[in-house]
Each structure stands twice: as structure tokens, then as C-alpha cells.
Amino acid sequence: MKIQSVKGTRDFYPPQMAVRNFIVDGWKAASIRGGFVEYDGPIFEYLQMYQVKSGDEIVEQLFNFTDRGNRHLAIRPEITPTLARMVNKQINALPRPIKWFSVPRLCRAERPQKGRLREFFQWNIDIIGVDDVLADAEVIACSLDYLRNTGLTSADVVAKISSRRLLAALLKNIGIAEDKLETLYPILDKKTKIPVEAFCEMLDKEIDSSETVQTILKLMDVHSVDEIPDIVKLDEEAQIALDELKRVFAYLEKMGVANGCRFDMSIVRGLAYYTGMVFEIHDAVGKLRAICGGGRYDNLLSDFGGPKVTATGMGMGDAVLEILLREKGLLTDDSLDIQKLDYFVACLDDDLMDEAVAITAKLREKGYAANFSYKTNALKKQMKVADSMNAAQCIIVGGEYKESGQLVVKDMATGEQELVEAATFFDTDPV
RNA sequence: GUGGAUGUAGCUCAGUUGGUUAGAGCACUAGAUUGUGGAUCUAGGGGUCGGGGGUUCGAAUCCCCUCAUCCACCCCA
Numbered sequence: 243m244k245i246q247s248v249k250g251t252r253d254f255y256p257p258q259m260a261v262r263n264f265i266v267d268g269w270k271a272a273s274i275r276g277g278f279v280e281y282d283g284p285i286f287e288y289l290q291m292y293q294v295k296s297g298d299e300i301v302e303q304l305f306n307f308t309d310r311g312n313r314h315l316a317i318r319p320e321i322t323p324t325l326a327r328m329v330n331k332q333i334n335a336l337p338r339p340i341k342w343f344s345v346p347r348l349c350r351a352e353r354p355q356k357g358r359l360r361e362f363f364q365w366n367i368d369i370i371g372v373d374d375v376l377a378d379a380e381v382i383a384c385s386l387d388y389l390r391n392t393g394l395t396s397a398d399v400v401a402k403i404s405s406r407r408l409l410a411a412l413l414k415n416i417g418i419a420e421d422k423l424e425t426l427y428p429i430l431d432k433k434t435k436i437p438v439e440a441f442c443e444m445l446d447k448e449i450d451s452s453e454t455v456q457t458i459l460k461l462m463d464v465h466s467v468d469e470i471p472d473i474v475k476l477d478e479e480a481q482i483a484l485d486e487l488k489r490v491f492a493y494l495e496k497m498g499v500a501n502g503c504r505f506d507m508s509i510v511r512g513l514a515y516y517t518g519m520v521f522e523i524h525d526a527v528g529k530l531r532a533i534c535g536g537g538r539y540d541n542l543l544s545d546f547g548g549p550k551v552t553a554t555g556m557g558m559g560d561a562v563l564e565i566l567l568r569e570k571g572l573l574t575d576d577s578l579d580i581q582k583l584d585y586f587v588a589c590l591d592d593d594l595m596d597e598a599v600a601i602t603a604k605l606r607e608k609g610y611a612a613n614f615s616y617k618t619n620a621l622k623k624q625m626k627v628a629d630s631m632n633a634a635q636c637i638i639v640g641g642e643y644k645e646s647g648q649l650v651v652k653d654m655a656t657g658e659q660e661l662v663e664a665a666t667f668f669d670t671d672p673v
Numbered sequence: 674g675u676g677g678a679u680g681u682a683g684c685u686c687a688g689u690u691g692g693u694u695a696g697a698g699c700a701c702u703a704g705a706u707u708g709u710g711g712a713u714c715u716a717g718g719g720g721u722c723g724g725g726g727g728u729u730c731g732a733a734u735c736c737c738c739u740c741a742u743c744c745a746c747c748c749c750a
Contacts, residue, residue, distance in 0.1 A: 246741075295750085303748075320750045348750095353674090355744065513750060531749085557750080590708065621708045629710045640708065654710075 250352075250360025260578040262363070265560050265567075266345050269365040272388035273343035276380070278367050281342045283324035289314040291323045295515055295545060305349050320557070321346040321366050322539075323546065329370055330548030338371035357531050357562040365534075368555030370543070375486050378519040378538055378554045379493035385523060385534055385556055386499040393572040396526075399533060401499075402506035403490065403521040406537065408483035409510065412474045416457050422448070424514050431510040433462050434528075464507045490519055515539045519554065525566050533566060534558035579632050584610035586628035589618050590640035597664075598639045601649070604668055628654065 247253055254262055273280070289306050306316040318324060321344055329340060344366045354360055367384055369377040382401055389399050409430070410423055418426065429444045445455045460473050467484060470476070476484065487505070494500045511520045518538030525533065536556025544550045567573035585605050589598035598614050605612035613631060615624045621638065628636045638650035642661060649667060652659035 249741085292750085299748090300750080303750085322750075350749080352748070354742090355746095358749080511750090512748090515750090535750090588709090620706075622706070622710075625708095625710045627710095636709085638708075650709090652709075657710085659709085 248360075250354035252359065252361070256580045257575060257578075260580050261564065261573065262560070264573065264578055265563060266363065266365075268388060268392060269345055269558070270343075272384060272391060273365075273367055275387065276341070276367070276384040278341045278343040278384070280344060281325070281328065282344050282346060283318070283321060283328060285347065286315045286317050287324060287327075289316040291327070291546075292316055292319060294323070295513075295542075303350055303352055305351050317349040318346065319348055319350045321348070321364070322368075322542065322555070322557075325366070325368060325555075326542050326546040326548065329551075330543055330546055333543070333548055333551065339377070340368075340370040342370075343367040357559075357565055359561055363560040365558045365560075366555060368553060370553040371551055372554075373540075373552040375490045375519060376493055379490050379497060381536060381554055381556050382490075382503065382521055383494060383497040383499050385536075385558060386502050388558075389523070389533075390499075390502075392567060394566070394570060396502040398526055398566070398570055399502065399523055400526050401503040401521055401523045402509045403487075403503055403519065404505065404507055404509040405483050405487045405518060406510070406516045406520050407518045408470075408480060408487055409507070411477065411480035411483050412461060412470070413458075415474050415477055415480060416454055417451070418449070418454070427510050427514065428512040430458075430462065430508070431512045433508040433510075462507050465505065467505055487519070511535060511537055515542055515545070517541060521556070523558075530562050530566060533562050581631050582611065583613055583628075583631050583633040585612040585635050585637055586624075586631060586633035587612060587614040587637045587639065588621060588624035588628065589615060590621060590638065591644065592618050594618075594639045594643060597643065601637065601639065601664070608668070 252258065270280070289301065289304070292300055292304060300319075301316075304316045304319055306314065308314055324346075325342065325344070329336065329342075345363055346366065347361065348364050349361050351360060352358060365388075367381060369381060382403065386399075386401060406427075410420075413423060413426065414420065425448060429441075429448065432444070433441055442455065442459070445458060446452070449455050449458075457473065461470070464470055464473065467487060470484065474480070491500065491503065491505070494503050509520055509522050511522070516537040517540040520535075520537035522532040522535040524530070534556055536554070538552070538554040540552045541550070542553055564573065585602075587598050587602045587605075589595055595618060602612045602614045613633070615627060621640075625636065633654055636652045636654055638652065638659075640650070642648040642650060643664060647664050648661045649664050650659055651662050651667075
């Protein structure tokens with residue numbers, strides 16, 4: 243009976259595993275450069291955890307199940323609730339600021355399409371306990387640090403930044419009721435994703451005054467914070483939010499990544515829990531879905547039963563990233579080594595097989611990556627195998643060993659080889 | 674949940690208006706090469722042509738159903 247893989251999942255054969263490791267290793271290295279420390283949680287949690295902030299509709303997008311104790315559980319679709327739970331639990335003991343990162347494997351029961359799968363990896367970094375936009379700037383800078391490190395430039399990717407706090411203040415100024423904001427965010431978030439007419443129609447449905455709708459449209463087209471006062475009068479709250487945003491950009495300048503950042507009023511994020519700076523990083527052409535997104539969520543810990551502690555962070559999935567890296571030629575199938583060996587031990591005589599095995603074992607004992615051939619076939623064949631396994635050195639156990647106890651040690655890069663006494667080979671550390 | 678496209682070897686794909694035993698390249702295995710690596714040549718293994726039904730003397734090819742995948746909607750933490 244032939245069983246196929248589940249929809250939206252990937253099999254990581256060695257070549258694909260090399261790609262995954264390339265991406266994940268880069269994420270971890272960038273996190274560590276940025277002073278973040280790694281954490282992880284369980285891959286499933288109580289279903290309720292994901293309903294708290296997102297409601298019941300989200301259940302359809304989750305893989306959920308009931309265990310034998312009738313507990314309603316779900317495979318994690320994101321790790322932020324887990325982070326909130328874990329931090330809340332030890333909030334009084336953890337030194338602040340809390341700068342944590344994780345690379346969780348996540349599952350969402352959505353229909354797969356380009357750049358979106360049902361099982362994927364997502365890099366998360368979060369800074370908890372810093373009530374200053376400096377932390378927001380650092381999250382963006384760390385994300386860009388990673389992307390720059392892969393070779394992507396400001397011509398390839400752009401960080402679009404805005405502020406929920408500013409948006410909320412401006413909307414209130416033009417007469418939008420506070421309780422209306424939550425329904426408006428997901429609509430405004432669609433600004434660049436749907437046709438203008440459809441966008442207007444959605445706004446008209448929610449807002450009575452067409453004048454207000456026009457003002458919102460003008461506001462959403464703003465590409466510099468300086469244009470805002472021309473459209474909406476700034477009250478104190480709006481002014482504070484605006485100053486904050488300017489400071490984010492000032493910090494990004496100091497962090498050396500400002501050339502990849504720009505203000506974009508259309509970045510809203512569909513999620514309700516963002517309270518301040520919000521951002522997304524897109525490919526410069528804007529053809530792919532967002533590479534990464536995040537923002538400040540000051541109420542999340544308290545929403546999960548903890549104290550009111552501020553937080554900001556972001557998530558970056560592997561699917562879109564891989565597509566972009568391949569498009570830009572920064573990741574090709576043969577750019578990654580699937581295997582690397584320090585030594586390959588070739589054996590040319592069945593009588594010497596025991597010795598070849600023993601030599602390999604000694605190399606491994608010394609901590610080297612070593613492999614040997616199960617067959618004593620033509621040396622050419624074994625050399626080929628050594629080459630395909632990316633061996634740095636090849637040791638040949640053959641006639642010289644039989645006659646005078648010598649091994650041929652060949653450097654695969656230079657092609658040079660020398661005879662070495664097997665008896666003394668392991669006395670000094672071979673290279 | 675809606676719409677479109679595509680399913681032939683491990684991979685990428687040919688396959689004529691329906692015609693005999695379904696092919697190529699790459700990959701894999703072995704040999705040419707009995708002791709030296711991305712080369713060349715030769716041979717070999719590997720396919721219920723996604724599955725089921727129908728039309729026909731005859732179906733990879735035409736029709737119906739079904740399944741799967743991809744792409745675009747919906748959604749997007």
C-alpha cells in the first residue's frame with residue numbers, strides 16, 4: 243500500500259535538509275549576533291490558547307484534536323502565545339530586558355499555495371520589558387541584519403514601517419469611534435492587496451461619512467510622516483505617536499539599516515493585538531507575500547493572565563524567504579554541501595578490510611568525520627565516492643600497507659599525496 | 674469553500690489525425706579502466722502512462738467520474 247505525503251507538507255531529503263539548515267543556521271546566527279537567547283515550547287498547546295486573541299474562526303485554521311483525557315489541544319500555528327505563557331510563568335525571576343528567539347515548526351490548516359504551506363518554520367525574535375521604540379528598532383534591525391547577511395540588499399527587500407498608535411490617534415481625530423478601530427484594521431490592512439474600488443466599498447460599508455472615507459484614502463497614500471499634518475490635525479496623542487515613529491527611524495539610521503526602511507501608512511497588520519510600531523518586510527518588487535512581519539504588542543502578556551509588561555517582536559517564515567533567495571540567485575541546489583568528511587578511507591584488498599575499518603574507527607575516535615567503502619572495488623570508484631562525499635583527505639590502504647605498513651594520505655584539494663607510517667599516523671594529530 | 678491548469682521512470686520532459694513490445698536526458702548500478710577524483714563510451718535496473726469506468730478491432734492519446742498536485746481567490750497569526 244502506497245501512502246503519499248500529507249498535503250502542504252515537505253519531505254526533507256538531504257539536499258532539502260541542507261537548504262533548511264542553511265536558512266535556520268543563518269537565523270540563529272543573526273539572533274546570537276543581536277544578543278538574543280534561544281527558547282522553545284511544546285508543539286501542541288491547549289486549543290483555548292489560540293482562541294483567546296483570535297476567536298473561534300481560527301479553530302478552522304488549526305490542526306486540533308482531543309486527547310484521551312478529553313483535553314482540547316491544537317498544534318501550534320504560532321509561538322507568540324507560548325512565549326507569553328512561558329514568560330508570564332517566570333516573569334518575576336527573569337532578568338530584563340528579555341531578548342529571546344526561537345525557530346519553531348508551525349502548522350496551519352490552510353490551503354497551500356505559493357509561499358504558503360501547512361507545515362513550515364518561522365524565525366521569531368521578541369524583546370520583552372523595554373517600553374521604548376529603541377527595542378522596536380532593534381527588532382527591525384536584527385531582521386534586516388539577517389537578510390543583508392544572505393546577500394539581499396536594499397534593492398531586493400524593503401522594510402515598511404508604520405504605527406498602530408499613530409493610526410488609531412488619527413482615526414479618532416477624524417471621528418472614528420474607538421470600538422470601530424478593531425473592525426477597521428483588517429480592512430485598512432488590505433489597502434495594497436485589493437483593487438481600490440473594492441477597498442473603498444469595504445470602507446463605505448463601515449463608515450457613514452463619505453468625507454471621512456476620502457480622508458482615510460488620502461491618509462493611506464501618505465509616504466512621508468511630514469505629509470500627515472496636512473491631512474489630519476494632530477492632537478497630543480497623535481503628536482506623541484508621530485515623534486515615536488520618527489525616533490524609530492532615527493535609531494534605524496544609527497543601526498545602519500535606514501536605507502532599507504521606509505514609512506508606509508498601508509502597513510496595518512490584520513491582528514488586533516498590535517499597539518505601537520508595526521512593520522513588514524517585502525521583496526522590493528512586491529510580487530511575493532510578506533517575508534516577515536511584526537510589531538509592538540504591549541497587552542499580550544496581560545491578555546494571557548500576566549502583568550502588564552511591554553513587548554515587541556517579529557516572525558519570518560521559511561517558505562517565502564526560500565523563494566526569494568532562489569530568485570536572487572543567493573541559494574542554488576549545488577551551492578550547499580550535503581556532506582563533508584575529514585577523511586575517506588579507501589581499501590584495495592579484502593584482506594585489509596579489517597585494518598581500514600580500524601583506521602576509520604580511530605579517526606572517528608579522534609573526532610574526525612570519517613567514512614570508508616564497504617567494497618574493495620577499483621580505486622577509481624572509491625576516489626569518486628570520496629569526492630562525492632566532499633572528503634578533505636583520502637587514506638588509501640593497499641599494497642604499501644601490506645608490504646611496509648604505510649598508508650597513502652592524499653589531499654583531495656591539491657591532489658598531493660604522501661606515504662605515512664601507519665604505526666605513527668595516530669601519534670600526532672593528523673590534519 | 675470557489676475558479677483555472679496539470680498528472681507518462683527517482684527528477685525534467687517527448688510521445689504524430691487513436692495503431693504493434695511506451696521513449697530521451699539527468700540520476701542510479703555494473704563494466705571498458707586489475708592502484709588515483711566533476712570526462713567519455715557501453716550495458717543494465719527502474720513505469721498498474723494518477724485511479725476507476727466508458728467508446729473502439731485497438732486508448733498514454735477520445736468521453737465521463739474520481740483522486741492528487743500547482744496557481745489564483747477567501748483567509749493570512
